[in-house]
Amino acid sequence: MAFFINNKEFSDQEEFIRYGRGCATKIPTPIDIMRVDEEITANKTRRKLFSELSIEVRFHHITYGARGLITKTQRIQQIELLNTAYASAGLTFNYSEQEVKFIDNENWYNMGHASASERQAKTSLGADPHKYLNFYTGGLVSGLLGWATFPYDLAGDPVMDGVVMLDESLPGGTAAPYNLGMTAVHEVGHWLGLFHTFQGGCDGIGDQVKDTPAHSSANYGKPEDGKPHNACTIGDYAPIHNYMNYVDDDWMNELTIAQETRIKEQIMMYRTGLLNPANV
Numbered sequence: 001m002a003f004f005i006n007n008k009e010f011s012d013q014e015e016f017i018r019y020g021r022g023c024a025t026k027i028p029t030p031i032d033i034m035r036v037d038e039e040i041t042a043n044k045t046r047r048k049l050f051s052e053l054s055i056e057v058r059f060h061h062i063t064y065g066a067r068g069l070i071t072k073t074q075r076i077q078q079i080e081l082l083n084t085a086y087a088s089a090g091l092t093f094n095y096s097e098q099e100v101k102f103i104d105n106e107n108w109y110n111m112g113h114a115s116a117s118e119r120q121a122k123t124s125l126g127a128d129p130h131k132y133l134n135f136y137t138g139g140l141v142s143g144l145l146g147w148a149t150f151p152y153d154l155a156g157d158p159v160m161d162g163v164v165m166l167d168e169s170l171p172g173g174t175a176a177p178y179n180l181g182m183t184a185v186h187e188v189g190h191w192l193g194l195f196h197t198f199q200g201g202c203d204g205i206g207d208q209v210k211d212t213p214a215h216s217s218a219n220y221g222k223p224e225d226g227k228p229h230n231a232c233t234i235g236d237y238a239p240i241h242n243y244m245n246y247v248d249d250d251w252m253n254e255l256t257i258a259q260e261t262r263i264k265e266q267i268m269m270y271r272t273g274l275l276n277p278a279n280v
C-alpha cells in the first residue's frame with residue numbers, strides 16, 4: 001500500500017524505512033566512531049559524570065505563509081516528551097515562550113540536509129550552540145522528518161549544531177504515524193551522541209552501546225514483542241522499542257542504561273558549555 005510522508009510517495013512503509021525513516025542525520029564513519037571512542041576512553045579517568053543537567057531549548061519556527069505555525073501547546077507537549085524520554089539520563093529540557101521565533105522564508109522552509117539554505121538559516125537564527133539546543137522546524141525537502149548534528153561536530157562547525165524537524169512531526173502534526181513528537185526524541189538522541197541501534201548492522205562496528213543488541217537493519221512499524229526479529233546473535237532480541245531504532249512513534253519508549261551513560265560522557269566531552277560550573 002502506498003505510503004505518503006511529507007509530500008513524498010513511497011511504495012510502502014518498508015521502502016520509507018530503507019530510505020532512512022526520514023532521518024537525514026549523517027551516518028558516522030568508522031574513523032569518527034573510533035576517534036570518539038578513544039577520546040571518551042581517555043576522558044573517563046578524569047571526570048565523574050554529572051547526575052542532573054538542565055538544557056534550554058531555543059525554538060526557531062521557519063514558516064511559509066500559513067505553513068509551519070507551531071503552537072504553544074505543541075511546544076509544551078514536545079518539551080514534556082523530551083523530559084519523559086531523557087529523565088533517566090538526568091536531563092531536563094525547558095524553554096522560554098519569549099525566546100520563540102517565527103521566521104517566514106520559503107527557501108529556508110524547504111531546506112534540505114547540508115544545503116545552502118540550511119546554513120543560511122542557521123547562521124541567521126541560531127543561538128549560542130554551546131549553551132542551547134537549537135530546535136528548528138520547517139517543511140524540509142519532501143520525504144524527510146528531520147536530522148541532527150552530533151556532539152563531536154560542534155567544535156568544527158558550531159553554526160550547524162542543533163536539530164531540524166519537520167513541522168508536522170511535532171505532537172498534533174499530520175505526519176502519521178510519525179506525528180507524536182518521537183522524531184524529535186530520536187533526533188535529540190543523535191544530538192546527545194547516540195547512533196542508530198542498527199549502526200554497522202551485524203559487521204561488528206555497532207552503536208558503541210553494549211546493552212542494545214546488534215541487529216542487521218532498522219525495524220519499523222510495530223514489531224511484535226517477545227521475538228528476536230533481526231538480532232545478529234542467537235539469544236538476543238532486536239531493540240524494537242528503542243528511541244534510536246526506526247519504529248512508529250507509538251512504539252518508541254526505551255533508553256537503555258548504557259545509552260544514558262554514553263549521553264553523559266558525550267556531554268562531558270563535547271558539550272561542556274551546557275554543564276553547570278560545578279561539573280566542569
Ligand SMILES: [Zn+2]
Pocket residue numbers: 023024025186187190196
Ligand atoms: Zn536517526
